[in-house]
Amino acid sequence: DVKVTQSSRYLVKRTGEKVFLECVQDMDHENMFWYRQDPGLGLRLIYFSYDVKMKEKGDIPEGYSVSREKKERFSLILESASTNQTSMYLCASTRADTDTQYFGPGTRLTVL
Amino acid sequence: AQSVTQLDSHVSVSEGTPVLLRCNYSSSYSPSLFWYVQHPNKGLQLLLKYTSAATLVKGINGFEAEFKKSETSFHLTKPSAHMSDAAEYFCVVSDRFGGDMRFGAGTRLTVKP
Numbered sequence: 001d002v003k004v005t006q007s008s009r010y011l012v013k014r015t016g017e018k019v020f021l022e023c024v025q026d027m028d029h030e031n032m033f034w035y036r037q038d039p040g041l042g043l044r045l046i047y048f049s050y051d052v053k054m055k056e057k058g059d060i061p062e063g064y065s066v067s068r069e070k071k072e073r074f075s076l077i078l079e080s081a082s083t084n085q086t087s088m089y090l091c092a093s094t095r096a097d098t099d100t101q102y103f104g105p106g107t108r109l110t111v112l
Numbered sequence: 113a114q115s116v117t118q119l120d121s122h123v124s125v126s127e128g129t130p131v132l133l134r135c136n137y138s139s140s141y142s143p144s145l146f147w148y149v150q151h152p153n154k155g156l157q158l159l160l161k162y163t164s165a166a167t168l169v170k171g172i173n174g175f176e177a178e179f180k181k182s183e184t185s186f187h188l189t190k191p192s193a194h195m196s197d198a199a200e201y202f203c204v205v206s207d208r209f210g211g212d213m214r215f216g217a218g219t220r221l222t223v224k225p
Binding site for chain 2: 004009035040041042043044045090092099100101102103104105106108
């Protein structure tokens with residue numbers, strides 16, 4: 001079974017703090033994704049990566065950056081957290097030859 | 113450009129009665145279509161996937177979905193709801209290369225005893 005883990009289930013930060021969300025997958029998948037999930041909006045893609053050190057902007061990259069130094073790990077960074085970044089963040093991964101994504105359990109981030 | 117519309121934000125059924133969650137899609141390609149389920153405070157779990165092999169797709173937990181190209185629909189059904197089916201369901205369309213997946217807004221399914 002594919003396993004995608006996220007470093008925290010719940011996180012509370014203050015406005016202006018730098019926030020790191022970590023995602024690790026154990027199935028040697030090439031592609032990794034970061035989404036945010038908000039009620040009534042479904043999932044929106046922030047960034048994705050199709051290889052180590054490669055990244056592509058998704059639909060809502062503003063205020064976020066990412067890092068992929070190793071194939072199994074994809075980090076989402078909020079350089080200066082703001083209250084409108086309070087959300088559920090979901091990480092996913094997939095092989096390069098398929099579009100079936102496997103999701104982590106999510107991190108619920110609250111920015112005060 | 114691709115998009116998905118889930119026609120109901122909330123569906124409520126009684127235990128043992130049929131479930132119908134509706135999804136319409138728009139795609140320039142021959143798409144992949146998915147249904148995912150999310151239980152409270154959990155990640156998304158794949159229910160089923162359509163990739164053109166067969167128009168009626170069977171998934172886990174007794175769910176199935178039918179691809180209707182003429183209606184651009186991919187509705188999710190189950191003959192008999194169970195209490196454990198209460199969750200949020202997402203319809204997703206993909207360009208098959210994984211780089212452009214579009215999620216619907218979600219349908220919350222409530223199952224009454």
